[in-house]
Amino acid sequence: MGFAPQVEYLKSNMSSRSSYVCGYGTFLFLIALLSFIAQSQEGILNSIRASNLPSRIRKDSTTAEEKQWAVLVAGSAGYENYRHQADVCHAYQILKKGGLKDENIVVFMYDDIAFHVDNPRPGTIINKPFGHDVYAGVPKDYTGDNCTVDNLFAVLLGNKSALTGGSGKVIDSGPNDNIFIYYADHGAPGLVGMPVGKDLYAKDLIEVFRKQREASSYKRLVFYLEACESGTMFEGLLPSNWSIYAITAANGEESSNGVYCPEFYPHPPSEFSTCLGDVRRRTGFDYEYTSHVMQYGNMELSKELLSLYIGTNAANDNYTGNSNMETWSLARAFDQREATLLHFLHKYQKAPDGSAKKAEAHRDLLGIHSHIRHVDRSINHIAATLFGDENAANAMKFVRPSGQPLVDDWDCLKELVRAYEKQCGGLSWYGKKYTRVIANMCNAGINVEQMMGASTRACSHEIDKN
Template structure:
């Protein structure tokens, strides 16, 4: 009887104690650091490799590596959504079938990666609707979407080619436009679809995806591999890094991406903040300017908030991560050219392989010349020879959006591609010129005339 009375008193004290919590007290998430005492929510991630073909090996390698980091951190597959064309692991050119590595002599990062959206299901429509949790609007794929709620933390990582105002997708003519991405993020925020969000973007001119258009009041923090007007760089490339086996023939990673992921590989996510990682990645990424945008208060959050809790066996020493890389990096605009040059160089003299590699290299050179010539010719027709270069290459001050009228930007870009052929990773460097045409008041009608006059009688190389 006495024992029963004591038990009752103990239970009553626990109940009363819970009633006496302050009104705004929040439950501590013991998976995070003491300073991040938040209502317990879930971690979600969307990983996107927006390219295909073997010469773009590095983008899918980056995404697979990111998946392994999140899995080590305790995220469940149901909370990790992966976009990758999946044409690399078993590609005839891959010297290790079924294996993808992200650095020389690296471990397999492909094993276990979910194939949520592959092939042509890797597209902008699915990407937007996955973020919005709009399952009914998907076209193909696993059907997995972000079912995140108001207490959840979301991490989005995108690795691909990019240019002023857009990120590429594997299908020609399909792009993730900066304005559309921001619209989707605003909509997700308005629906209380997350508590906080972090985006890491690996692409040329990736800063233009957020500069002047990502509001600071959305609880979103973003970092990019490059500022709005410069390229990002491929890393661990054959011929540039002696540790890369020649048979790979292509870059294994990207400079910004391997910097943040190799930092994760040797760090304690419970002790390192987003700001600390940004500084380490910024110092190591010595070919471009790593940028940050959005809600800067998020920088003080620990990586565990988004990537889960992992502790490196090697401790938290990051001296080798904070220093610039010694190996030579390759401009992302030139990685395809580098790939064909290397392929030709290692082909046996007089072989069919040599003939094919030489043709591929010459075709790539011809394509680059076609893009250069057509853009410059269109510029001269629209602005005159004297003013053309200044108008096409004009860069707006930092903090201003790339273009005033995004609908015009999309329309003129589509007109160019209709008459002159789709932009390649190299040709995408001219999307700023398209934006400047819109900012100068060039109409769709004028663009049609100039594009037709420039390209209608020329083959689209």
């Protein structure tokens, strides 16, 4: 296949459906909770001020003061994923303005964006067009090779002895404290990524929550997750009688979306080749193609004051959203995987003809195209081998009923993913969308030996290493 058809292939992939503004970023946590709270307490948040807060959480309270803790996680690395670290930096600025202290905010991000060679504004990060720098002052708690799932678990559990590198900061919370977790990343059915090492699987996250609960390390915990298929991290797993409330950007079957992407309104400054972040508006609000904000866990917490988690800042008190709905309805958003493709395509198109940058971008696009074809073909081949040609299509698209977890045996899911990757190479940001197919294999009784055999046959030819 020549290169021009490959570019057209990538373009057609990204324009196969007209998806409009439907992702949401850090500030959306505020908007989503405002929406849910308004159903039972209409107008209450518009009048919140520190002086109006209940006595149990006011600074002059005679009772034990509730501390606010936050963990902010960007689960990706690479300039093409600029938006994830931008959203985490933005979240930090909101919390800082809300009065949270750095000692109570723990930040995980690879930190390769601000000074990346492709960043047209070295040392700064923005998360929207005409936006201010959100990178300044952000704590460098766990960056680079220290940005791992094991360190994240150690932080959440307050276990300093389990840390490997980083600032050593953990959530040292108690039974009167509130914890807010924000996580932005590429997602997949049953997992979200981390920049280094192992992925974060849903069952392992729930187990950490269980340990926190047994240790009485929080009074309330709110988790905001911006990732594709993010509903699978909590669906059928998070008990409703724990004091934990989760909001996800998407249900278990759909992509989350990025916006402020090159050449699509509202576009970033012309010098940027990547999507800057996610939109402020709630997904599914007024657009034809949307993802769906989902709630899990203890619904009573949706009635609580937002200030319990992000502090009090007068600038947030009367936020009513963007009133210019006609303007926003023209905006174009991309699902997380399309947004990554768009970066590499735009980088190729903008590079000067005959330049070294053009050649490099050419190689990147070739590698991406080769990887996509390799994963698509290998997974389809494996499904046909394990289920038969007549049943493979159903195995590829089957979704369990609402309320059920993605898979019954999470260890099986991990083992089958490892078996595939051993024989066929890493799934990466693109291939992880097939973890539901692998989960269906587990639910059908497929074991590691069968997966190894099918993967070996499917990938016996040259494996794409990209």
